[in-house]
Amino acid sequence: MVIILKAIMISGRTLGQGASLEAKTSPEFFKATSICALSESDYDDLGISGEANVLVRTEFGEVVVSARKDDGLPPGVIFIPMGPWANAVVGMDTGGCGTPLFKGTEAEVEGTKMRVKDIQELFADLLRRGGDRS
Amino acid sequence: MIVEDVLCPFCGCLCDDIKVEVEDGRIVGVKRACRLGSSKFMGHERISGPMVRRDGELTETTYDEAYDRAAQILKAAKRPLLYGWCSTVCETAKKGILLAEEVGGVIDSTATVCHGPSIIGIEEKGLAGSTLGQVKNRADLIVFWGANPAEAHPRHTMRYSSNSTGMFTPEGRGGRKVVVVDVRRTRTAKNADKFILIRPGTDYEVISALRMIVKGKGDLIPDTVAGIPKSDLEEVAGMMLAAKFGAVLIGLGLTHSRGRYKNVDNALSLVADLNGFTKFVVLAMRGHYNVAGFGQVCAWETGYPMAVDLARGAPYFNPGETAACDLLARKEADAMMVVAADPASNFPRATVEAMAEIPVIQVDPFPNPTTFLADVVIPTAVCGIEAEGTAYRMDGLSLRMKKVVDSGLPTDEEVVENILDRVRRLADDN
Ligand code: SF4
Numbered sequence: 001m002v003i004i005l006k007a008i009m010i011s012g013r014t015l016g017q018g019a020s021l022e023a024k025t026s027p028e029f030f031k032a033t034s035i036c037a038l039s040e041s042d043y044d045d046l047g048i049s050g051e052a053n054v055l056v057r058t059e060f061g062e063v064v065v066s067a068r069k070d071d072g073l074p075p076g077v078i079f080i081p082m083g084p085w086a087n088a089v090v091g092m093d094t095g096g097c098g099t100p101l102f103k104g105t106e107a108e109v110e111g112t113k114m115r116v117k118d119i120q121e122l123f124a125d126l127l128r129r130g131g132d133r134s
Numbered sequence: 135m136i137v138e139d140v141l142c143p144f145c146g147c148l149c150d151d152i153k154v155e156v157e158d159g160r161i162v163g164v165k166r167a168c169r170l171g172s173s174k175f176m177g178h179e180r181i182s183g184p185m186v187r188r189d190g191e192l193t194e195t196t197y198d199e200a201y202d203r204a205a206q207i208l209k210a211a212k213r214p215l216l217y218g219w220c221s222t223v224c225e226t227a228k229k230g231i232l233l234a235e236e237v238g239g240v241i242d243s244t245a246t247v248c249h250g251p252s253i254i255g256i257e258e259k260g261l262a263g264s265t266l267g268q269v270k271n272r273a274d275l276i277v278f279w280g281a282n283p284a285e286a287h288p289r290h291t292m293r294y295s296s297n298s299t300g301m302f303t304p305e306g307r308g309g310r311k312v313v314v315v316d317v318r319r320t321r322t323a324k325n326a327d328k329f330i331l332i333r334p335g336t337d338y339e340v341i342s343a344l345r346m347i348v349k350g351k352g353d354l355i356p357d358t359v360a361g362i363p364k365s366d367l368e369e370v371a372g373m374m375l376a377a378k379f380g381a382v383l384i385g386l387g388l389t390h391s392r393g394r395y396k397n398v399d400n401a402l403s404l405v406a407d408l409n410g411f412t413k414f415v416v417l418a419m420r421g422h423y424n425v426a427g428f429g430q431v432c433a434w435e436t437g438y439p440m441a442v443d444l445a446r447g448a449p450y451f452n453p454g455e456t457a458a459c460d461l462l463a464r465k466e467a468d469a470m471m472v473v474a475a476d477p478a479s480n481f482p483r484a485t486v487e488a489m490a491e492i493p494v495i496q497v498d499p500f501p502n503p504t505t506f507l508a509d510v511v512i513p514t515a516v517c518g519i520e521a522e523g524t525a526y527r528m529d530g531l532s533l534r535m536k537k538v539v540d541s542g543l544p545t546d547e548e549v550v551e552n553i554l555d556r557v558r559r560l561a562d563d564n
Contacts, residue, residue, distance in 0.1 A: 010391075
């Protein structure tokens with residue numbers, strides 16, 4: 001049986017994300033931002049261990065990221081560093097003030113055997129639509 | 135050769151004491167900068183040359199052709215969106231506003247996905263602000279609310295706030311109290327005297343409870359507010375009232391959560407209330423090194439700090455309608471120029487999908503997912519390292535950024551100016 005955890009997803013800055021912010025195609029950026037931090041108890045509840053990946057799903061989309069334990073997080077709150085993996089599950093409503101709700105999206109998390117997409121793959125299905133329309 | 139007192143073109147701290155070691159026109163070492171700043175000075179992969187998309191592929195071209203294509207795209211568009219402007223200098227912003235006016239477009243900055251709600255909150259309430267120098271020299275209580283400088287502004291605490299030593303704060307961290315309010319125990323929280331863990335989206339309630347306690351109405355609030363014991367809130371309110379000079383430093387925890395600008399409005403109101411008892415100031419922990427500068431330039435050129443629609447003959451500002459994410463979400467923008475930003479990474483996925491359906495022009499030193507979607511890519515010199523210019527620190531202090539090495543590449547300002555010239559010539563031809 002797949003264990004599904006309900007949580008609130010927040011995104012935010014981290015040192016690793018910041019240090020590779022202007023090197024988005026680098027392995028460092030991938031390592032720093034394609035992750036999801038969970039509280040120790042949430043991590044253990046998911047029945048995952050080691051280098052596990054999780055599927056994070058919200059009403060706006062889903063994304064596979066690699067799971068990390070973070071003792072600073074309370075149970076029920078998950079953290080994905082600011083970047084395209086986090087934004088794959090953020091909605092576009094701006095609440096009338098121009099700013100999407102980057103922190104506070106309801107999410108479901110489950111362990112997965114699926115691979116984490118690299119940055120090229122993450123955008124692969126978008127590439128050609130803008131194309132030569134200019 | 136060592137170049138002294140270089141400004142760091144990364145975060146809103148705009149540190150101005152960096153030492154950069156240059157050998158044969160290349161940067162070989164950096165001193166004093168934090169990990170974020172050092173990584174920028176030491177350099178990243180660059181866009182190799184100007185490119186335009188042909189048959190679906192980005193192919194190298196000349197700057198002239200790239201400028202022509204960019205001008206044609208902007209000229210042909212009915213609702214062009216000119217976005218970014220925060221990892222570049224004010225001179226670029228000035229030209230960008232002219233260009234937006236010329237093409238009757240909307241100009242918006244990365245502030246709208248960052249501290250935009252803080253700016254709206256400030257417009258609603260007014261700001262008891264100060265410089266970071268005052269915080270450093272005077273503050274005996276620092277409150278980080280939804281802000282995590284340990285990761286986002288690593289030298290902030292040492293240079294300007296909790297751990298700095300100043301004229302009337304000779305004891306540094308030992309002479310100050312630090313309160314952190316956040317939804318997780320961040321690295322910043324580990325440095326706090328008092329940490330309040332709140333549930334995501336409850337900032338407004340918690341601030342309201344503090345305001346009630348400060349105003350002597352504490353008996354009306356319940357035993358817990360958003361899960362926080364009343365005694366904790368009373369303790370924090372007590373610390374605030376006991377401070378001689380308090381500083382509330384607000385972060386994206388307020389602007390990115392439920393309530394958004396209302397959270398900020400309430401935080402500013404708390405500070406206004408506290409000023410009835412003691413001295414309190416509030417500052418937004420602005421992210422990019424010159425996001426504050428774009429706001430200044432845009433405000434003095436158009437009257438508004440971001441999300442300005444210049445299609446109507448007079449500037450019009452209504453975030454929620456004229457902000458970049460809204461224009462894309464409604465599929466209203468039919469072309470986009472991105473200068474010194476990466477919306478493909480930083481906007482919600484569905485918004486990026488809308489971006490992928492329209493022509494995109496990118497002006498940036500670095501390749502990023504916006505490059506993947508772009509039809510015209512124009513590489514530039516890195517401001518503050520390869521080009522000089524003016525930037526505004528998060529507290530609104532303007533500083534002159536240096537050129538440390540020569541890249542031979544055009545500056546952002548030159549690129550925008552070239553496109554503007556061509557747009558004007560296209561207008562003359564018609
Ligand atoms: S704190 Fe900010 S401005 Fe200062 S060195 Fe680090 S990144 Fe640069």
